[in-house]
Amino acid sequence: MDQINLLLGGPTKNLPPLDDIAGPWIGVDHGNITLLQQHITPMISVGDFDSLTTVERAMMEAQVTDIRYANPIKDWTDSQLALQVALDDCQAQHLTLYGATGARLDHELVNLFLPLDLHNSADMAKLQLVDRQNVIDFYPPGHYQIKRLPQMKYLAFFNLTPVQQLTIQKAKYQLAATDFARPTSLASNEFVGPTVNFSFTQGVVAVIQSCD
Amino acid sequence: MDQINLLLGGPTKNLPPLDDIAGPWIGVDHGNITLLQQHITPMISVGDFDSLTTVERAMMEAQVTDIRYANPIKDWTDSQLALQVALDDCQAQHLTLYGATGARLDHELVNLFLPLDLHNSADMAKLQLVDRQNVIDFYPPGHYQIKRLPQMKYLAFFNLTPVQQLTIQKAKYQLAATDFARPTSLASNEFVGPTVNFSFTQGVVAVIQSCD
Numbered sequence: 001m002d003q004i005n006l007l008l009g010g011p012t013k014n015l016p017p018l019d020d021i022a023g024p025w026i027g028v029d030h031g032n033i034t035l036l037q038q039h040i041t042p043m044i045s046v047g048d049f050d051s052l053t054t055v056e057r058a059m060m061e062a063q064v065t066d067i068r069y070a071n072p073i074k075d076w077t078d079s080q081l082a083l084q085v086a087l088d089d090c091q092a093q094h095l096t097l098y099g100a101t102g103a104r105l106d107h108e109l110v111n112l113f114l115p116l117d118l119h120n121s122a123d124m125a126k127l128q129l130v131d132r133q134n135v136i137d138f139y140p141p142g143h144y145q146i147k148r149l150p151q152m153k154y155l156a157f158f159n160l161t162p163v164q165q166l167t168i169q170k171a172k173y174q175l176a177a178t179d180f181a182r183p184t185s186l187a188s189n190e191f192v193g194p195t196v197n198f199s200f201t202q203g204v205v206a207v208i209q210s211c212d
Numbered sequence: 213m214d215q216i217n218l219l220l221g222g223p224t225k226n227l228p229p230l231d232d233i234a235g236p237w238i239g240v241d242h243g244n245i246t247l248l249q250q251h252i253t254p255m256i257s258v259g260d261f262d263s264l265t266t267v268e269r270a271m272m273e274a275q276v277t278d279i280r281y282a283n284p285i286k287d288w289t290d291s292q293l294a295l296q297v298a299l300d301d302c303q304a305q306h307l308t309l310y311g312a313t314g315a316r317l318d319h320e321l322v323n324l325f326l327p328l329d330l331h332n333s334a335d336m337a338k339l340q341l342v343d344r345q346n347v348i349d350f351y352p353p354g355h356y357q358i359k360r361l362p363q364m365k366y367l368a369f370f371n372l373t374p375v376q377q378l379t380i381q382k383a384k385y386q387l388a389a390t391d392f393a394r395p396t397s398l399a400s401n402e403f404v405g406p407t408v409n410f411s412f413t414q415g416v417v418a419v420i421q422s423c424d
Contacts, residue, residue, distance in 0.1 A: 106420045107400075109370050112321075113396065133316060154316065154318065182372075185319075188318065188319075210316045
């Protein structure tokens with residue numbers, strides 16, 4: 001399967017309009033209810049569903065044919081489990097996560113570091129996190145040319161790990177090859193043309209395009 | 213000076229009511245305008261002020277006596293600079309940061325990792341980030357007993373760095389001494405009594421108390 005969207009339980013005010021987004025969808029915990037309320041039936045529901053009321057849970061169980069019940073006392077979060085279902089069972093080539101940001105920071109931080117938890121680290125390039133103000137892509141070491149998203153103004157590089165020889169070219173603020181010993185957010189950069197080039201030799205980098 | 217509050221430029225919808233919070237305040241960039249609109253005059257204003265309109269900037273300059281102009285092309289962010297002003301110039305013993313979370317993730321991540329940028333790492337224990345749904349404290353290695361905040365439900369431990377021998381006791385989910393090789397968010401834990409104990413021997417840990 002090429003593209004799958006995941007809806008997590010983050011605040012609905014941060015979501016772009018879901019009607020405009022082509023499916024299929026995997027609902028994660030309370031994200032399932034948000035989908036059903038918008039008349040979108042998830043292909044798969046994943047979660048311990050402890051945030052659902054009895055009525056909500058019954059509504060979900062009446063409409064969704066493939067439900068994966070997670071153990072609430074566990075090492076993996078619902079979002080980590082949903083990601084592996086999409087990658088392993090559905091063989092998703094591109095995964096967009098909505099509802100992964102905002103509100104509770106502990107959940108948001110789990111989601112931002114999800115790429116580091118994947119069974120196969122090559123899968124990280126398949127992930128994208130999206131909310132109303134941020135689009136986040138994840139990169140293993142290499143050379144990249146990225147395109148400006150028309151609705152976004154700012155560009156940032158967030159090193160999720162120690163990173164070696166990070167180089168940024170053709171951006172408002174260039175960076176000569178630099179090592180970072182720990183997670184660092186290089187915020188508030190900008191495109192000056194349609195593309196920016198960057199490269200690094202070790203670590204994991206998230207690229208964030210955002211707007212105010 | 214014992215307690216100083218910083219107001220950063222994050223979204224105002226995430227802020228607790230500022231009226232209820234005793235000053236003094238340091239305003240950071242657009243946070244100054246939010247303060248002035250609520251009839252709070254910052255003791256110090258810090259920023260490059262590039263997010264302020266001409267009218268807003270004139271309003272600030274007419275009312276604030278101590279303004280520290282930052283260079284917009286710089287290595288330090290406005291929030292990093294404001295933090296050092298509070299710690300070094302004002303000798304603050306406790307610093308609460310509001311408007312540090314939400315909206316643009318690149319800014320939020322800079323703010324979450326601020327403790328690692330301090331000149332003096334012992335100062336990290338003086339910092340606290342607060343929004344409507346999260347209270348975040350930062351800890352160097354040691355043994356701690358933390359108290360449940362009455363309005364919060366969830367407890368999380370976010371390792372900002374590699375962490376050694378993290379142990380959590382008296383919480384809903386206990387943790388025997390465990391090493392973490394990279395930043396990890398241990399989300400959705402809870403208090404079962406009024407206090408939880410934790411300890412670790414190396415690294416930096418953020419403790420997040422949050423509510424839905």
